[in-house]
Amino acid sequence: MSFFSTRAGMIFSGLLVGVMAVFLVLMGNPANMGVCIACFYRDVAGALGLHQAATVQYMRPEILGILLGAFITSLVAREFKPQGGSSTMLRFLIGVVVMFGALVFLGCPLRMILRLGAGDLNAFVALIGFMAGILTGIFFLKNGFTLGRAYNQSTAAGYVLPLIFLALLILAGGTGIFLVSTEGPGSLHAPFLISLIVGLVVGFLAQRTRLCIAGGIRDAFLIRDFHLVSGFLAILVGAIIMNLIFGKFKLGFVEQPIAHTSHLWNFLGLYVVGLGATFLGGCPLRQTVLAGHGNVDSAVTIIGFIVGAALAHNFGIAASPKGVGTAGQYIVVISIVLLFIIGFIHSKFGAALNNSQKQASIKG
DSSP states (O other), rough: OGGGGSHHHHHHHHHHHHHHHHHHHHHHHHHOHHHHOOHHHHHHHTTTSSSTTTSSOOHHHHHHHHHHHHHHHHHHTTOOOEOOSSHHHHHHHHHHHHHHHHHTSSSSSHHHHHHHTTTHHHHHHHHHHHHHHHHHHHHHTTTTTTOOOEEEEHHHHHHHHHHHHHHHHHHHOOOSOOOSSSGGGGGOOOOOHHHHHHHHHHHHHHHHHHHHHHHHHHHHHHTTOOOOHHHHOOOOOOOHHHHTTOOOOOSTTOOOOOOOOOOHHHHHHHHHHHHHHHHHHSOHHHHHHHHHHHHHHHHHHEEEEHHHHHHHTTTSSSOOBBBOOOOHHHHHHHHHHHHHHHHTTSSHHHHHHHHHHHHHHHHH
Protein backbone atom coordinates (compact mmCIF):
# COMPACT_ATOMS: atom_id res chain seq x y z
CA MET A 1 0.00 0.00 0.00
CA SER A 2 1.30 3.46 -0.92
CA PHE A 3 1.95 5.88 1.95
CA PHE A 4 -0.33 8.44 0.29
CA SER A 5 -3.28 6.03 0.32
CA THR A 6 -3.11 5.77 4.12
CA ARG A 7 -4.74 8.09 6.65
CA ALA A 8 -1.28 9.29 7.71
CA GLY A 9 -0.43 10.09 4.11
CA MET A 10 -3.67 12.01 3.68
CA ILE A 11 -3.09 14.06 6.84
CA PHE A 12 0.54 14.75 5.90
CA SER A 13 -0.53 15.91 2.45
CA GLY A 14 -3.28 18.14 3.84
CA LEU A 15 -0.93 19.75 6.35
CA LEU A 16 1.61 20.40 3.61
CA VAL A 17 -1.01 21.96 1.31
CA GLY A 18 -2.17 24.25 4.14
CA VAL A 19 1.38 25.29 4.96
CA MET A 20 2.32 25.91 1.31
CA ALA A 21 -0.83 27.95 0.70
CA VAL A 22 0.01 30.39 3.50
CA PHE A 23 3.63 30.39 2.35
CA LEU A 24 2.46 31.65 -1.05
CA VAL A 25 0.65 34.50 0.71
CA LEU A 26 3.86 35.39 2.53
CA MET A 27 5.63 35.34 -0.85
CA GLY A 28 3.18 37.77 -2.41
CA ASN A 29 -0.14 36.08 -3.25
CA PRO A 30 -3.35 37.86 -2.17
CA ALA A 31 -4.25 37.51 1.51
CA ASN A 32 -6.16 34.30 2.36
CA MET A 33 -5.69 33.24 -1.27
CA GLY A 34 -2.55 31.15 -1.31
CA VAL A 35 -4.30 28.56 -3.47
CA CYS A 36 -7.80 29.14 -4.84
CA ILE A 37 -8.88 27.08 -7.82
CA ALA A 38 -11.82 29.33 -8.75
CA CYS A 39 -9.90 32.57 -8.29
CA PHE A 40 -6.97 31.29 -10.32
CA TYR A 41 -9.15 30.14 -13.23
CA ARG A 42 -10.75 33.59 -13.08
CA ASP A 43 -7.30 35.20 -13.30
CA VAL A 44 -6.38 32.92 -16.21
CA ALA A 45 -9.57 33.95 -18.01
CA GLY A 46 -8.56 37.57 -17.46
CA ALA A 47 -5.02 36.98 -18.68
CA LEU A 48 -6.46 35.52 -21.88
CA GLY A 49 -8.63 38.62 -22.33
CA LEU A 50 -11.89 36.74 -21.84
CA HIS A 51 -13.08 39.31 -19.32
CA GLN A 52 -12.27 42.97 -18.86
CA ALA A 53 -11.91 43.17 -15.08
CA ALA A 54 -8.46 44.74 -15.01
CA THR A 55 -7.80 43.85 -11.36
CA VAL A 56 -8.01 40.06 -11.81
CA GLN A 57 -5.80 39.24 -14.80
CA TYR A 58 -2.76 37.00 -14.35
CA MET A 59 -1.67 33.66 -15.81
CA ARG A 60 -1.40 31.86 -12.47
CA PRO A 61 1.43 29.31 -12.49
CA GLU A 62 -0.15 27.51 -9.52
CA ILE A 63 -3.21 26.33 -11.44
CA LEU A 64 -1.13 25.33 -14.44
CA GLY A 65 1.23 23.48 -12.12
CA ILE A 66 -1.56 21.61 -10.32
CA LEU A 67 -2.89 20.11 -13.53
CA LEU A 68 0.57 19.41 -14.94
CA GLY A 69 1.74 17.95 -11.63
CA ALA A 70 -1.22 15.56 -11.66
CA PHE A 71 -0.55 14.79 -15.33
CA ILE A 72 3.13 13.93 -14.78
CA THR A 73 2.33 11.91 -11.66
CA SER A 74 -0.38 9.91 -13.41
CA LEU A 75 2.02 9.10 -16.26
CA VAL A 76 4.77 7.97 -13.88
CA ALA A 77 2.28 5.94 -11.80
CA ARG A 78 0.78 4.47 -15.00
CA GLU A 79 -2.63 5.80 -14.03
CA PHE A 80 -3.13 8.05 -17.05
CA LYS A 81 -6.40 6.76 -18.49
CA PRO A 82 -8.33 8.99 -20.89
CA GLN A 83 -12.08 8.62 -20.42
CA GLY A 84 -15.11 10.71 -21.25
CA GLY A 85 -18.52 10.90 -22.82
CA SER A 86 -20.52 11.12 -19.59
CA SER A 87 -23.00 13.93 -20.27
CA THR A 88 -20.13 16.11 -21.45
CA MET A 89 -22.16 19.21 -22.27
CA LEU A 90 -24.04 19.01 -18.98
CA ARG A 91 -20.71 18.87 -17.18
CA PHE A 92 -19.65 22.00 -19.07
CA LEU A 93 -22.86 23.73 -17.94
CA ILE A 94 -22.44 22.62 -14.32
CA GLY A 95 -18.84 23.87 -14.48
CA VAL A 96 -20.12 27.31 -15.49
CA VAL A 97 -22.69 27.28 -12.69
CA VAL A 98 -20.17 26.14 -10.06
CA MET A 99 -17.90 29.04 -11.02
CA PHE A 100 -20.82 31.47 -10.63
CA GLY A 101 -21.42 30.21 -7.10
CA ALA A 102 -17.73 30.32 -6.19
CA LEU A 103 -17.28 33.89 -7.42
CA VAL A 104 -20.36 35.06 -5.54
CA PHE A 105 -18.71 33.69 -2.40
CA LEU A 106 -15.27 34.89 -3.62
CA GLY A 107 -13.51 31.56 -3.47
CA CYS A 108 -13.62 27.83 -4.12
CA PRO A 109 -14.00 25.20 -1.35
CA LEU A 110 -10.21 25.17 -0.92
CA ARG A 111 -10.11 28.91 -0.35
CA MET A 112 -13.06 28.52 2.00
CA ILE A 113 -10.86 26.29 4.17
CA LEU A 114 -7.90 28.68 3.89
CA ARG A 115 -10.10 31.64 4.82
CA LEU A 116 -11.30 29.71 7.87
CA GLY A 117 -7.67 29.01 8.66
CA ALA A 118 -7.08 32.77 8.79
CA GLY A 119 -10.08 33.42 11.06
CA ASP A 120 -12.57 34.60 8.41
CA LEU A 121 -15.94 33.57 9.85
CA ASN A 122 -17.74 34.46 6.61
CA ALA A 123 -16.19 31.25 5.32
CA PHE A 124 -17.87 29.33 8.14
CA VAL A 125 -21.24 30.54 6.86
CA ALA A 126 -20.18 29.37 3.40
CA LEU A 127 -19.09 26.01 4.82
CA ILE A 128 -22.61 25.44 6.16
CA GLY A 129 -23.99 26.25 2.70
CA PHE A 130 -21.42 23.99 1.04
CA MET A 131 -22.40 21.10 3.31
CA ALA A 132 -26.11 21.76 2.66
CA GLY A 133 -25.43 21.61 -1.09
CA ILE A 134 -23.61 18.30 -0.71
CA LEU A 135 -26.43 16.89 1.42
CA THR A 136 -28.87 17.88 -1.31
CA GLY A 137 -26.62 16.14 -3.82
CA ILE A 138 -26.59 13.02 -1.63
CA PHE A 139 -30.40 13.03 -1.70
CA PHE A 140 -30.26 12.85 -5.49
CA LEU A 141 -27.48 10.22 -5.43
CA LYS A 142 -29.59 8.02 -3.16
CA ASN A 143 -32.38 8.37 -5.67
CA GLY A 144 -30.31 7.13 -8.57
CA PHE A 145 -28.71 10.32 -9.87
CA THR A 146 -26.09 9.74 -12.54
CA LEU A 147 -24.67 11.67 -15.46
CA GLY A 148 -24.04 8.41 -17.26
CA ARG A 149 -21.11 6.15 -17.95
CA ALA A 150 -17.72 7.38 -19.16
CA TYR A 151 -16.00 5.49 -21.97
CA ASN A 152 -12.36 5.00 -22.86
CA GLN A 153 -11.01 7.75 -25.11
CA SER A 154 -7.93 7.99 -27.29
CA THR A 155 -4.64 8.89 -25.64
CA ALA A 156 -4.49 12.00 -27.81
CA ALA A 157 -7.80 13.23 -26.34
CA GLY A 158 -6.42 12.94 -22.82
CA TYR A 159 -3.31 14.91 -23.78
CA VAL A 160 -5.18 17.94 -25.14
CA LEU A 161 -5.73 20.01 -21.98
CA PRO A 162 -2.38 19.15 -20.32
CA LEU A 163 -0.58 20.22 -23.50
CA ILE A 164 -2.61 23.43 -23.68
CA PHE A 165 -1.66 24.18 -20.07
CA LEU A 166 1.98 23.39 -20.84
CA ALA A 167 1.89 25.83 -23.75
CA LEU A 168 0.32 28.49 -21.51
CA LEU A 169 3.02 27.90 -18.91
CA ILE A 170 5.85 28.26 -21.44
CA LEU A 171 4.32 31.42 -22.90
CA ALA A 172 3.69 32.88 -19.44
CA GLY A 173 7.26 32.26 -18.37
CA GLY A 174 8.98 33.29 -21.58
CA THR A 175 6.85 36.04 -23.11
CA GLY A 176 4.72 38.99 -22.09
CA ILE A 177 1.74 38.24 -24.31
CA PHE A 178 -0.83 37.75 -21.54
CA LEU A 179 -2.68 40.52 -19.74
CA VAL A 180 -1.40 41.29 -16.23
CA SER A 181 -3.12 43.39 -13.60
CA THR A 182 -1.26 46.43 -12.32
CA GLU A 183 -3.47 46.73 -9.26
CA GLY A 184 -5.84 44.56 -7.26
CA PRO A 185 -5.60 40.81 -6.56
CA GLY A 186 -4.23 40.03 -10.02
CA SER A 187 -1.20 42.20 -9.36
CA LEU A 188 -0.36 40.28 -6.19
CA HIS A 189 1.56 37.09 -6.78
CA ALA A 190 4.48 35.08 -5.48
CA PRO A 191 7.57 34.73 -7.71
CA PHE A 192 6.73 32.72 -10.84
CA LEU A 193 9.01 29.76 -10.11
CA ILE A 194 7.91 29.43 -6.48
CA SER A 195 4.24 29.48 -7.55
CA LEU A 196 4.92 26.83 -10.18
CA ILE A 197 6.77 24.54 -7.78
CA VAL A 198 3.96 24.77 -5.20
CA GLY A 199 1.41 24.03 -7.92
CA LEU A 200 3.34 20.98 -9.09
CA VAL A 201 3.62 19.68 -5.51
CA VAL A 202 -0.10 20.24 -4.84
CA GLY A 203 -0.90 18.44 -8.11
CA PHE A 204 1.30 15.52 -7.07
CA LEU A 205 -0.22 15.29 -3.58
CA ALA A 206 -3.81 15.63 -4.81
CA GLN A 207 -3.24 12.97 -7.46
CA ARG A 208 -1.69 10.51 -5.03
CA THR A 209 -4.22 11.02 -2.22
CA ARG A 210 -7.37 11.72 -4.32
CA LEU A 211 -7.82 14.80 -2.14
CA CYS A 212 -11.30 16.29 -2.61
CA ILE A 213 -13.10 18.52 -0.15
CA ALA A 214 -16.56 17.89 -1.59
CA GLY A 215 -15.86 14.17 -1.84
CA GLY A 216 -14.68 14.09 1.76
CA ILE A 217 -17.88 15.61 3.12
CA ARG A 218 -19.97 13.44 0.78
CA ASP A 219 -18.26 10.25 1.96
CA ALA A 220 -18.54 11.27 5.62
CA PHE A 221 -22.32 11.72 5.34
CA LEU A 222 -23.05 8.98 2.81
CA ILE A 223 -20.89 6.04 3.91
CA ARG A 224 -19.33 7.25 7.19
CA ASP A 225 -15.87 7.22 5.62
CA PHE A 226 -13.70 10.02 7.03
CA HIS A 227 -10.53 9.33 5.05
CA LEU A 228 -10.90 12.20 2.56
CA VAL A 229 -12.37 14.59 5.12
CA SER A 230 -9.25 14.15 7.26
CA GLY A 231 -7.28 15.73 4.41
CA PHE A 232 -9.17 19.00 4.36
CA LEU A 233 -9.18 19.15 8.17
CA ALA A 234 -5.41 18.84 7.95
CA ILE A 235 -5.33 21.72 5.44
CA LEU A 236 -7.26 23.80 7.96
CA VAL A 237 -4.85 22.91 10.78
CA GLY A 238 -1.80 23.64 8.62
CA ALA A 239 -3.21 27.02 7.61
CA ILE A 240 -4.14 27.96 11.20
CA ILE A 241 -0.66 27.12 12.47
CA MET A 242 1.06 29.14 9.74
CA ASN A 243 -1.27 32.13 10.15
CA LEU A 244 -0.77 32.16 13.92
CA ILE A 245 3.00 31.95 13.57
CA PHE A 246 3.19 34.81 11.08
CA GLY A 247 0.49 37.02 12.61
CA LYS A 248 -1.99 36.56 9.78
CA PHE A 249 -4.83 35.13 11.88
CA LYS A 250 -7.73 37.53 12.45
CA LEU A 251 -10.94 36.10 13.88
CA GLY A 252 -14.17 37.79 12.84
CA PHE A 253 -16.56 38.70 10.03
CA VAL A 254 -15.62 42.27 9.16
CA GLU A 255 -12.61 43.68 7.34
CA GLN A 256 -11.50 40.30 6.07
CA PRO A 257 -9.36 40.43 2.90
CA ILE A 258 -11.18 39.89 -0.42
CA ALA A 259 -14.41 38.87 1.33
CA HIS A 260 -17.88 40.25 1.99
CA THR A 261 -20.34 39.89 4.87
CA SER A 262 -23.48 39.14 2.82
CA HIS A 263 -24.20 35.95 4.75
CA LEU A 264 -27.14 34.74 2.66
CA TRP A 265 -25.12 34.92 -0.54
CA ASN A 266 -22.02 33.37 1.04
CA PHE A 267 -24.28 30.49 2.07
CA LEU A 268 -26.07 30.16 -1.26
CA GLY A 269 -22.95 30.68 -3.37
CA LEU A 270 -21.23 27.70 -1.78
CA TYR A 271 -24.53 25.79 -1.74
CA VAL A 272 -24.38 25.94 -5.55
CA VAL A 273 -20.75 24.77 -5.49
CA GLY A 274 -21.51 21.89 -3.10
CA LEU A 275 -24.48 20.63 -5.12
CA GLY A 276 -22.70 21.07 -8.45
CA ALA A 277 -19.52 19.39 -7.19
CA THR A 278 -21.54 16.41 -5.95
CA PHE A 279 -23.15 16.04 -9.37
CA LEU A 280 -19.73 16.31 -11.05
CA GLY A 281 -18.12 13.81 -8.69
CA GLY A 282 -15.56 16.21 -7.27
CA CYS A 283 -14.70 19.79 -6.29
CA PRO A 284 -12.80 22.18 -8.61
CA LEU A 285 -9.46 20.89 -7.28
CA ARG A 286 -10.47 17.30 -7.98
CA GLN A 287 -11.73 18.19 -11.45
CA THR A 288 -8.35 19.77 -12.22
CA VAL A 289 -6.51 16.67 -11.05
CA LEU A 290 -8.84 14.36 -13.01
CA ALA A 291 -8.18 16.40 -16.15
CA GLY A 292 -4.49 15.71 -15.53
CA HIS A 293 -5.39 12.01 -15.47
CA GLY A 294 -6.76 12.38 -18.98
CA ASN A 295 -10.43 12.64 -18.02
CA VAL A 296 -12.00 14.46 -20.97
CA ASP A 297 -15.22 15.22 -19.08
CA SER A 298 -13.22 16.98 -16.36
CA ALA A 299 -11.30 18.87 -19.03
CA VAL A 300 -14.58 20.13 -20.47
CA THR A 301 -15.69 21.04 -16.93
CA ILE A 302 -12.55 23.16 -16.56
CA ILE A 303 -13.40 24.95 -19.80
CA GLY A 304 -16.78 25.56 -18.15
CA PHE A 305 -14.98 27.06 -15.12
CA ILE A 306 -13.04 29.45 -17.34
CA VAL A 307 -16.11 30.45 -19.38
CA GLY A 308 -18.10 30.88 -16.17
CA ALA A 309 -15.40 33.15 -14.74
CA ALA A 310 -15.41 35.26 -17.89
CA LEU A 311 -19.20 35.59 -17.86
CA ALA A 312 -19.24 36.36 -14.14
CA HIS A 313 -16.93 39.35 -14.57
CA ASN A 314 -18.29 40.56 -17.88
CA PHE A 315 -21.86 40.71 -16.59
CA GLY A 316 -21.44 41.75 -12.96
CA ILE A 317 -22.22 38.36 -11.46
CA ALA A 318 -19.05 38.08 -9.36
CA ALA A 319 -19.16 39.63 -5.91
CA SER A 320 -16.76 42.21 -4.53
CA PRO A 321 -15.72 43.07 -0.97
CA LYS A 322 -18.69 45.48 -1.01
CA GLY A 323 -21.15 42.63 -1.49
CA VAL A 324 -23.18 40.82 -4.15
CA GLY A 325 -24.87 42.75 -6.94
CA THR A 326 -28.36 42.15 -8.28
CA ALA A 327 -27.05 40.11 -11.23
CA GLY A 328 -25.15 37.80 -8.89
CA GLN A 329 -28.18 37.29 -6.69
CA TYR A 330 -30.43 36.41 -9.62
CA ILE A 331 -27.85 34.06 -11.13
CA VAL A 332 -27.38 32.16 -7.86
CA VAL A 333 -31.11 31.52 -7.59
CA ILE A 334 -31.32 30.53 -11.26
CA SER A 335 -28.31 28.24 -10.79
CA ILE A 336 -30.00 26.44 -7.89
CA VAL A 337 -33.16 25.94 -9.93
CA LEU A 338 -31.11 24.68 -12.88
CA LEU A 339 -29.19 22.19 -10.71
CA PHE A 340 -32.47 20.90 -9.22
CA ILE A 341 -33.84 20.37 -12.73
CA ILE A 342 -30.70 18.44 -13.71
CA GLY A 343 -30.95 16.43 -10.49
CA PHE A 344 -34.56 15.42 -11.07
CA ILE A 345 -34.10 14.60 -14.76
CA HIS A 346 -31.07 12.39 -14.12
CA SER A 347 -32.46 10.50 -11.12
CA LYS A 348 -35.29 8.02 -10.65
CA PHE A 349 -37.74 10.95 -10.60
CA GLY A 350 -36.93 11.71 -14.22
CA ALA A 351 -37.02 8.03 -15.12
CA ALA A 352 -40.45 7.68 -13.51
CA LEU A 353 -41.73 10.69 -15.44
CA ASN A 354 -40.41 9.25 -18.71
CA ASN A 355 -42.06 5.89 -17.99
CA SER A 356 -45.40 7.49 -17.19
CA GLN A 357 -45.22 9.52 -20.41
CA LYS A 358 -44.43 6.37 -22.42
CA GLN A 359 -47.35 4.50 -20.86
CA ALA A 360 -49.69 7.43 -21.55
CA SER A 361 -48.46 7.48 -25.15
CA ILE A 362 -49.08 3.74 -25.56
CA LYS A 363 -52.58 4.02 -24.09
CA GLY A 364 -53.30 7.00 -26.33
